[in-house]
Structure formats: C-alpha cells, structure tokens
Amino acid sequence: MRNYKIPTLTIAGSDSSGGAGIQADLKTFSAIGTYGMSVITAITAQNTQGVFEVEELSKKIIRKQIEVVFEDITPKAVKIGMVSSPEIILEIVNSLKNYNLEYLVVDPVMISKSGYSLLRPQAKENLMKYLIPMAYIITPNIPEAEEITGMKVNNIDDMKIVGEKILELGPKYVLMKGGHLDGDAIDVLIGEDIFEIYKSKRIDRKNTHGTGCTLSSAITSHLALGYGIKESIKLSKEYITQAIKYSFDIGHGVGPVQHFYKFTKVEGEI
Numbered sequence: 158m159r160n161y162k163i164p165t166l167t168i169a170g171s172d173s174s175g176g177a178g179i180q181a182d183l184k185t186f187s188a189i190g191t192y193g194m195s196v197i198t199a200i201t202a203q204n205t206q207g208v209f210e211v212e213e214l215s216k217k218i219i220r221k222q223i224e225v226v227f228e229d230i231t232p233k234a235v236k237i238g239m240v241s242s243p244e245i246i247l248e249i250v251n252s253l254k255n256y257n258l259e260y261l262v263v264d265p266v267m268i269s270k271s272g273y274s275l276l277r278p279q280a281k282e283n284l285m286k287y288l289i290p291m292a293y294i295i296t297p298n299i300p301e302a303e304e305i306t307g308m309k310v311n312n313i314d315d316m317k318i319v320g321e322k323i324l325e326l327g328p329k330y331v332l333m334k335g336g337h338l339d340g341d342a343i344d345v346l347i348g349e350d351i352f353e354i355y356k357s358k359r360i361d362r363k364n365t366h367g368t369g370c371t372l373s374s375a376i377t378s379h380l381a382l383g384y385g386i387k388e389s390i391k392l393s394k395e396y397i398t399q400a401i402k403y404s405f406d407i408g409h410g411v412g413p414v415q416h417f418y419k420f421t422k423v424e425g426e427i
C-alpha cells in the first residue's frame with residue numbers, strides 16, 4: 158500500500174541527466190509511494206554517455222541539510238548513495254548518530270557504469286570502518302563486493318562466501334547484486350539467519366543507467382512502508398525488473414530505467 162505520509166530520505170549525489178543518483182531515488186520513492194526527501198552530497202555533470210565532472214558539497218551544508226530535515230520530518234528509512242570523500246562519510250556518520258534510525262540502506266557506490274570513479278580511493282577505509290557497520294542492509298554489486306573484500310566473485314557460491322565476509326563488518330543484511338555476472342540476474346540476501354536467492358531472467362536491454370540506485374531506493378521505500386526484509390527485497394526486485402523491461406532510449410548513450418508501479422491503493426483514499 159502506498160502512503161505518501163511516510164517520509165524517506167536519500168543522501169546521495171545529483172545526476173544532471175536524471176537517470177541515477179538523487180533523481181532516480183526520488184522517482185523511485187514517488188512511484189512506490191513514500192514521501193521523498195534529499196540531502197545532496199555532490200553535484201555530478203553527467204548524462205547518458207558518462208560523468209564529466211564532480212563537485213563535492215561542503216561538510217557544513219551536508220550536515221545542515223541532515224539537521225534541518227530530521228528536526229522537521231523524521232524519515233522512516235534512509236538510503237545512502239554516492240559519498241565520495243572520507244570527510245563526507247565521517248560527517249554523515251556523525252550526523253546520523255544523533256538520531257535513532259531503524260532502517261539505513263547503504264548502496265556503496267564506487268564506479269559509474271561509464272567507468273568514472275565516484276568514490277575517492279582514500280574514502281574506502283571510512284566506508285568500511287564507519288558507514289557499513291551502521292547499515293541495516295548494504296547492497297553491493299559484484300565489483301563493489303570484490304573491492305570491499307579483496308575476493309573474486311564468479312558465481313552464486315562466491316556471492317554467498319563474499320556476502321558473509323561483508324556481514325562481518327557489521328550490517329544486519331547484505332544484498333549481493335548479481336547484475337554483473339552472466340546468465341540470469343540473481344541477487345542473494347545474506348543475514349545471520351537468512352540466505353535467500355532472488356532470480357529473474359536477464360533482460361537484453363542496453364538502457365540500465367541507475368539500476369543500483371533504483372533498487373536500493375525501492376528497498377528503502379518498502380522497508381519504510383512496513384514490509385519485512387524478505388518481502389521488501391522481493392517487491393524491490395520486481396520493481397527493478399519491470400523498470401529495466403520498460404527502460405527506453407533517451408539521449409545518446411545508456412538510457413534510464415522507467416519508474417512506475419503496478420497500481421496499489423493509496424492510504425487515505427476515499
């Protein structure tokens with residue numbers, strides 16, 4: 158059930174082309190049916206063909222955005238995407254510690270599909286030491302999981318082993334995204350007492366800009382709406398699969414996925 162009175166927050170970078178980052182997150186929140194808010198960490202000059210420039214925002218304005226949002230509208234769930242520097246990560250971690258946050262979804266964004274590095278190499282340590290341990294769930298793709306653990310992932314067995322390694326850093330759950338492997342698109346959810354496989358047919362589309370951002374925002378929305386972890390991943394996997402299926406050509410490169418949801422009742426409807 159959609160409920161636009163349930164607030165969700167994304168802390169991430171802006172994608173000027175609207176396909177990934179803050180823009181994808183807000184579109185997802187809206188389509189699934191929560192009230193979306195944003196804290197911008199960096200501005201990227203980006204389109205469907207690549208990322209051309211990045212300007213990080215100051216720690217001061219990042220901290221202030223978090224502070225005034227939480228003072229006024231407490232989010233039910235928060236998603237973190239692009240957080241490019243060690244200082245920005247620390248600022249966010251310290252700011253969030255002031256609040257009693259139930260659901261923190263961390264998408265450890267590292268490199269865009271076009272190959273641009275969105276995480277400075279020196280930021281990896283703070284990501285692993287401070288941010289990942291705070292997460293309710295972390296959603297690495299295969300290259301990110303390999304970077305975090307230094308281990309190779311070639312199949313589902315490896316996804317389980319590497320996911321368990323990431324779990325040791327302290328998050329409650331790890332969702333290993335398998336979009337970068339060959340064959341079916343298989344994601345694996347790992348927790349202390351959970352191992353679940355979510356499988357969909359690989360869709361042969363070139364327009365997959367923003368898939369990772371969209372999936373993590375969908376999980377954030379579903380958790381905020383009150384679904385349990387397994388159901389939130391199941392519904393979010395359905396959402397991203399549909400979004401890729403209906404992705405479209407716009408621009409000259411890798412186009413965006415499409416944001417819409419099967420009709421569900423809205424809370425408060427008469």
Ligand SMILES: Nc1ncnc2c1ncn2[C@@H]1O[C@H](COP(=O)(O)OP(=O)(O)O)[C@@H](O)[C@H]1O
Pocket residue numbers: 297298299334335336337342343344357358359360361362365367368369370372394397398401
């Ligand atoms: N071609 C595809 N067909 C169907 N699902 C896909 C496809 N590519 C990615 N996915 C799914 O999209 C989500 C994002 O996956 P992935 O591509 O691994 O992450 P990222 O966008 O962060 O690189 C996952 O649920 C994955 O299984």
Ligand SMILES: Cc1ncc(COP(=O)(O)OP(=O)(O)O)c(N)n1
Pocket residue numbers: 169170171172177178179201203238239266268269270271275365366367368369370371
């Ligand atoms: C501002 C910004 N944040 C994150 C990403 C990466 O997004 P992702 O969903 O992983 O999509 P692709 O880069 O793989 O298309 C981004 N590009 N920009």
